[in-house]
Amino acid sequence: MPNKNKNKNDQQIRHLLNRAGFGFTPEELAPYLEMGYSSALEQLTSPSSTDNSALDHMLAEQSFDFTNPDDIKRWWLFRMMFTRRPLEEKMTLFWHGHFATSDNKVRNPYAMYVQNCTIRKHAFGKFDDLLLAMSKDPAMIEWLDNQQNRKNKPNENYAREVMELFTMGIGNYTEQDVKEGARAFTGWQAKPDGFFFNSGQHDKGSKTFLGQTGNFNGEDIVNILANQKATGHYLAGKLIRFFALYNPSNSFVDEIAGVYKKSDHNIGAMVSAIFASRNFTSTACFHSLIKSPCEYVIGMLKTFQVSQVDAEVPRLMAAMGQNLFNPPSVKGWDGGENWIASDVMMERFNFATRMISQKFDYLEKYSSPAKIAAEQGLTSAAETVDYFLSLLVENDAPPAVRERLIKYVSSDMTGKPMTMPMTNPITMPMTKPLASGKLPEDKVLDARLRGLVHLIMTLPTYQLN
């Protein structure tokens, strides 16, 4: 293949991996590059046929306390880092934001963990199954007060949210439908060992829901909702905005809604269709989404091959606006530009600082910027800047940025230009700070390289996926 085509093809694969997963290490990328785009696409969109036993072995060697709210977050981050089925984890994250349940109210990390497993089980399958499983999920029942939904005093919370946020979206039902739907879900309760149908509390009477009448119970409601045209449309729009574009054309949404219908509500088919679409491979799609904190954090950990999920990561992700298992409300995370209010931008910048600071130098395999530069045999400022721009932002930056970065890297501590032999850039990290303004000459290079990588990771385009 001519070089240009190969480069474009490789870029497509990296784009695909970023969208279908959480970034990649060089070793993780290599087999996909070798496969070529269509095989990579097939591999990624059939997670159930990828062997994930390596992850299971790794998990077995860790110890998590699933009744501890911090540990369940670390567990999930570990999965996202080391899974061989990136799309499976990404879909789980999508559904977690969709069927948004917060441990803040549920107060049961174990139940949140079980909900996460339930989601993963159905993430790529038939939507009806997922919706039914969620309607019976103990954490969800607790979260939307269905425990209190009783025959003579119905509680409308679940019925409302299931229509407004989980299936059809606002404007496709009436208040009366909410009331009738609530009646159908009466008696759907949770016990410590799982779902419990309290038939004594169930309203067995006739209900009229979305134009249909019958002695409906929850299963019937799930069935009716999953078969609504509005549901296919709503889900299609959400999936496209999560994986492809913020403002898709109506025809694209219609197309994927069509797949929902044709495939008998199969989520995997919809997602595959999105990735296979020309809308996805077009240049307009490249770098068009803003990385969620999850993608930002995991992507960075993979780039620098940090082999340890450290204790602070869940808290820092929460500070960036994505607290796993604790979405801000039942609407989940709005995403998009909501990820970049000013103080969360600062959190992102400071997370990048943390990543390249000497904090992780003790970790084997951790690739500090200086180490990367040495491994790549970079010997000039321009080469270094070019390499890191290519690695981190796929060269998506105006020429002025490149020039300014070169100027930064090749200046000494007072800002004056410095000659850059770049020999032996790896030096021993300092153990305690020196007086400000002074840095020994052999440390200047290390500081510059770390600073360079930090500056690139604060670029607007590094926030893009």
Place this chain on the structure above:
Amino acid sequence: MTNPSSIYNSINKSISRRDFLAGLAALGILGQQQLEAFASQIDPLAGAERSILVIQLNGGNDGINTIIPYGNGAYYDARPKIAIKQADVLHIDDKVGFHPSLTAFQEFYKQGKLAVIQGVGYPEPNRSHFRSIEIWQTAQPEIIGDTGWLGRYLDHLSISQSPGKVVKASIEPDKEKIAMLAVNVDPLLPKSLLARKVAVPSVSDVQAFRFKVDPLYQADRALQLEAFNDIYQNFDDNRPVVKKLRTSGLAANRASERLLDLVKGHKTTVKYPDGKLGSSLKFIAQMVSGGIGAKVYTLGYDGFDTHAGELRTQTNLLAGLGKSLSAFQEDLKQHGCDDKVMVLVFSEFGRRVAENGGGGTDHGTAGPCLVLGGGVKGGLYGQYPSLTELDHGDLKFNVDFRTVYATILDRWLGADSREVLGKNFDNLDFC
């Protein structure tokens, strides 16, 4: 900060209203005295040091259990389990009173600093949290707006005054203006602050909000910061999403340096209650007394979606609200600023009159607004909605929330509410 021509512009805006009023006076509809009184309330310079703090109670606070119609038997009929006993209610008059947790508010009310506006809502109420919050924040019930009411206010402000710092323009100069006109003290920017021209920083933890470099290479910070600013200011890229990222990044940096300086210098003897609300209000007090000159502060307080277990939850939350605002007012008073901040407390909707099966209530419609602080004429405003003549089991509103906004905009901030809200709304008399 204000230059003569901008003052003239603001006066011009109010003159047009004055002309209108003068016309009315000429027709004998308004007396000269009334005209003068009205005109003085729209003196643009009066807005110079004033600011507004908007606290959003997230989840839909149960207004009926906040401002309690204890004199009405229907209240006890509808809520056999969760009604507050008459003896516990903190009386305002012989019909309504405060929830027992709100002792601080009763105190403010006695001092004449608290206005209770009853029955606030809007036509065709929406019982979805998100749509209703959006309506309150955009002040646009009929369409899905893309700017907030406070954002539009800030946009107008930034046109008529030159902002403190102007970023070097690259492509579209107007879109790059950044100023500390407002601060959002919450992790996520509420839609009320979405503006076309102004980027509002969101700062929930001022210590974390600082551009950091490798701690062992502090010497490098100045140069990195310089490079960062150069790159961001000259980032030549037309994509809308990139532009937003630029604006946000620059705003973050500017704001952080300024805020850190401010916080260092603040001293107070007031003890705020533990928790996010207390620490956020403390931070706002620091900014107000430190003189950053922001006109708008926003804050959210979570947990009011009481579908079940309402009594305990609401008791705790309202106690927190009362104590925190009490500390806040005291802190401002110590620094001579308590008459400069007006606090507006609202929720996206009230809750149903009847209780549900779980010791709670479901989403409703109208609810009370509370306005506290500087320039407030304390008292009860609006009507308490009827508990028996309902709209599908919910209260009917009698005060459009936009009149509350209009009052604050016109009379407190010296802005033109018609420009901000899109049409004329009456003013209430609480300020």
Place this chain on the structure above:
Amino acid sequence: MSKLVALLLLIICLSAYGQGEALAKSISVHSRSPFAVGNFFSASAAAAVKPSVEKRPGPKDVIGQQLVDANPTLEQVRLIPSLDGPQRKQVNELFNVYRSDLKLLNEQLRPLREEFKARLKSEKEKFDKEKQDRDKLAKEKLSQEKLAKEKQEQTKAELAKFVPAKEEEDAAIIAVVAKIKERQNQFTQALSKVVSPTQMLELEQLRRGKVPAYAQ
């Protein structure tokens, strides 16, 4: 005709070969699939680095470490599926009493620790001041000999660095810490009388992440 057959055969063979090649390739991709072994940070199957998870570090001070409570929390015990109504009531009461006892004990401990800290601070200040005075004195001596002697003593004094007293050796603090540990042990006993070992095992299963059938 035979040429056609030959051509046909050739085409069939070529396509078969092509398919076989593709099949072989796909098999080989999956059999040496990097997804099967090791981690992504090393190309070799025997990955040198084991990925790990860092736990939130516990208290750093000795007293804090001694006070760590190994008992489960009420939130955790509540999760036990087979806990029946009367048991739940008992457990709630047990925890209520335990928590209020601990609160009292901690309220005894806190002022002791604060006093200790204050003492430590004033002792350090005293030491620093004495050192300053010694240094001052040394500078005021004029004669060389005296200066030399002073210098010797100064050096000796400098070598005697400030050794801070240890919290964990303070008698009053030790006494209260012992009481707290005893109360913790008492609680473990009391809990074991209400919740059976099998039930505690159930909790252990939950903590390890046992997933119920419907979620697997």
